[in-house]
Amino acid sequence: MSEAELPIQLxxxxxxxxxxxxxxxxxxxxxxxVLQAEHTLPATRRLATELGISRGVxxxxxxxxxxxxxxxxxxxxxxxxxxxxxxxxxxxVGREPANASPRIDLIDLTPGRPSGSPFQDRQWRSAWRxxxxxxxxxxxxxxxxxSALREAVADHLAVSRGLAVDADDVIITGGTSDALQLVxxxxxxxxxxxxILVEDPGYPTARRVMTAAGAHIxxxxxxxxxxKSSQLAGLKDIPDAVLVTPSHQYPLGGRMAVQERLGLLKWxxxxxxxxxxxxxxxxxxxxxxxxPAVASxxxxxxxxxxxxxxxxxxxxxxxxxxxVRGDAGQRLKATREALDTPVAGILQSxxxxxxxxxxxxxxITRARREYSHRRSLLMDRLGSRSxxxxxxxxxxxxxxxxxxxxxxxxxxxxxxxxxxxxIPLATYYADRPxxxxxxxxxxxxxxxQLAKALTILASLIGPPMSEIARQPIPSDQPAPPA
Numbered sequence: 384m385s386e387a388e389l390p391i392q393l394x395x396x397x398x399x400x401x402x403x404x405x406x407x408x409x410x411x412x413x414x415x416x417v418l419q420a421e422h423t424l425p426a427t428r429r430l431a432t433e434l435g436i437s438r439g440v441x442x443x444x445x446x447x448x449x450x451x452x453x454x455x456x457x458x459x460x461x462x463x464x465x466x467x468x469x470x471x472x473x474x475x476v477g478r479e480p481a482n483a484s485p486r487i488d489l490i491d492l493t494p495g496r497p498s499g500s501p502f503q504d505r506q507w508r509s510a511w512r513x514x515x516x517x518x519x520x521x522x523x524x525x526x527x528x529x530s531a532l533r534e535a536v537a538d539h540l541a542v543s544r545g546l547a548v549d550a551d552d553v554i555i556t557g558g559t560s561d562a563l564q565l566v567x568x569x570x571x572x573x574x575x576x577x578x579i580l581v582e583d584p585g586y587p588t589a590r591r592v593m594t595a596a597g598a599h600i601x602x603x604x605x606x607x608x609x610x611k612s613s614q615l616a617g618l619k620d621i622p623d624a625v626l627v628t629p630s631h632q633y634p635l636g637g638r639m640a641v642q643e644r645l646g647l648l649k650w651x652x653x654x655x656x657x658x659x660x661x662x663x664x665x666x667x668x669x670x671x672x673x674x675p676a677v678a679s680x681x682x683x684x685x686x687x688x689x690x691x692x693x694x695x696x697x698x699x700x701x702x703x704x705x706x707v708r709g710d711a712g713q714r715l716k717a718t719r720e721a722l723d724t725p726v727a728g729i730l731q732s733x734x735x736x737x738x739x740x741x742x743x744x745x746x747i748t749r750a751r752r753e754y755s756h757r758r759s760l761l762m763d764r765l766g767s768r769s770x771x772x773x774x775x776x777x778x779x780x781x782x783x784x785x786x787x788x789x790x791x792x793x794x795x796x797x798x799x800x801x802x803x804x805x806i807p808l809a810t811y812y813a814d815r816p817x818x819x820x821x822x823x824x825x826x827x828x829x830x831x832q833l834a835k836a837l838t839i840l841a842s843l844i845g846p847p848m849s850e851i852a853r854q855p856i857p858s859d860q861p862a863p864p865a
Contacts, residue, residue, distance in 0.1 A: 389425070390417070393434060401436055405444040413453050413464055423461045424454070449500070450753040452829020458505035490832045491804045494634065494781035494824035498750050501696050506742035507733075514732035524728035526720045528555025528704070532731040535738035536690070536704050542744070543666050546679050546688075546706070554705040554715060557725035558698070559663065560592045562689050562705050563626075566659060567596035569711070569718040570623050577623040579659075582610060584811035586633050586661070589626060602814045607637030607774055612646025624657040629677055630665040634811050634822045636775020636783060638674060648682035657711050658686045664694040666747050667754055668778040678706055685711035692734065694780065694826075695747055702726055702734060754780060757825040757833050764837040770847045772820075780826035783808060786844055791819050794843045803839050 533553040556562040570577035583602035629639035691703035772785040809817035
């Protein structure tokens with residue numbers, strides 16, 4: 384596509400920053416049709432020179448508009464105006480519209496979907512070129528994972544989680560589901576149907592996968608801060624393993640206090656219970672520093688940390704890892720050796736190159752800014768309503784919105800008819816009465832899509848009771864008793 388000419392005028396005396404002015408004028412040019420879909424913008428360095436500003440100003444403006452869905456970066460191919468059905472192009476002479484009534488594009492707020500930006504990252508593409516250029520392999524990848532990726536994961540965890548890990552402690556998996564199947568297969572070498580304790584509400588896929596793998600699932604009711612060690616003391620039957628999400632309880636979003644983590648480890652050590660720590664999105668904290676991983680705390684219990692690239696890169700990759708130690712670690716390694724690896728060698732090589740080259744770290748930093756901006760948008764739109772309770776916003780890629788009425792399942796069904804997919808909170812509950820609310824994933828949407836989605840939801844949930852109370856009473860209706 385041709386490179387666009389940009390009519391930009393910046394005012395250094397304006398109270399608005401240069402980056403904000405540049406983003407605002409680019410946004411206006413796109414909305415007015417001056418900049419068309421798939422127009423390529425000048426390189427950041429060249430545009431900075433033409434405008435007499437620093438390149439960092441241009442980069443910040445481009446990142447802002449990329450997060451809002453106006454621009455898309457194609458790495459070496461440059462930055463282009465995004466193709467958007469909600470932005471009208473200038474009419475072309477002699478061309479009839481192909482469809483008089485365009486379809487409604489679905490806005491998907493399903494939780495767990497991250498930004499797709501790493502696939503447009505120059506370093507991501509370079510990592511794949513390096514992987515493809517490696518000497519041809521004629522043997523299977525190592526069952527526990529390639530040494531390069533195991534070392535890269537260990538280095539990444541040392542920086543991102545402060546976790547001292549040797550590469551020998553790492554097993555590469557085909558994502559969380561594969562990791563859970565591997566754990567159940569290991570437990571079944573000693574118990575035909577191992578009992579695994581899980582949080583309720585919790586991750587429905589985990590319950591389904593472990594049940595299908597042959598485990599017996601036992602639930603324990605939790606609040607947003609997760610499992611309490613006092614609940615474990617009252618258990619009649621001791622499970623073989625317990626699965627927890629201590630960094631960001633899924634889906635309610637709180638975090639397990641350090642004293643509860645230590646209590647869990649003490650109980651697990653006393654009863655020989657394996658602790659499974661799902662650390663699924665610990666890198667994305669918005670308001671508080673993450674607590675230390677359970678796997679890093681002192682204690683004699685066997686702890687297996689489950690990690691995944693699904694949240695910080697993409698679930699499309701189907702790649703993750705386990706950090707294992709002790710007797711359970713040796714048994715897990717033996718089980719993986721028996722089953723072999725499900726992860727392609729070239730994928731492992733590409734991810735290793737991406738991590739070692741600093742690409743993953745830089746992507747997480749960019750993504751954290753995107754997610755923080757959308758989190759702020761969600762709080763601005765819904766946080767002031769007294770009839771709604773927002774939670775799970777300290778970290779991660781989703782928020783929980785609770786309300787008394789209407790029924791959240793009905794809201795989700797009506798939202799889908801309007802082109803919006805949202806997930807009722809009730810789908811995460813197993814054995815206890817569910818709370819009424821929705822779980823909103825904001826990782827994969829643009830700012831404009833999220834704003835539109837929140838407008839739809841606000842209309843379906845209805846106005847706050849305070850607004851209803853302020854509405855005038857019709858003249859033919861009797862006034863309520865004082």
